[in-house]
Amino acid sequence: DADVTQTPRNRITKTGKRIMLECSQTKGHDRMYWYRQDPGLGLRLIYYSFDVKDINKGEISDGYSVSRQAQAKFSLSLESAIPNQTALYFCATSDASGAFYNEQFFGPGTRLTVL
């Protein structure tokens, strides 16, 4: 089984709808992240969480919210989806060992289309 799973894998929705993307991990990592990928722009950080009680905004948090329900679960919500949120969304995890930033483990991604 995959260490980092995302559901759904694909989603088509309409403008104004509320959408939740879910991420679960079995790696036992404390740190979890949500990224968005657009063609030609690489990955941009939306939100990150270093433990269950910690939530931090990333580079592009407007229009998104997150919930860290447990060490293993980190959900991303679009309260009112808009077409320019059409993108590929990735969840990632890393452990907290060491003084510097560690390797991240990515889920398979969710392709979201907002019509």
Added chain:
Amino acid sequence: SQQGEEDPQALSIQEGENATMNCSYKTSINNLQWYRQNSGRGLVHLILIRSNEREKHSGRLRVTLDTSKKSSSLLITASRAADTASYFCATDEYGNKLVFGAGTILRVKS
């Protein structure tokens, strides 16, 4: 703001040739990482090089880091069709979070 910037944006080579892609960044870093992404899939970590290291090897991969020039290069030797993917560098902003570049698209023709 993006930290790492890859060059070239796209690279097409024949199987067996070497592929070199470069990454430049703007501020001081603790480490730099390279990731691979097969089309539409999640990123896979390839290698991490710390700021006090100059070169690192992993199988057919060789990464160099020049902190004076704020640049890194990834060399893939004896490329294979399976190496076709996008490659991203990522830098840390003093242990806060990773910032990814836009990536280099590598195509290896068989």
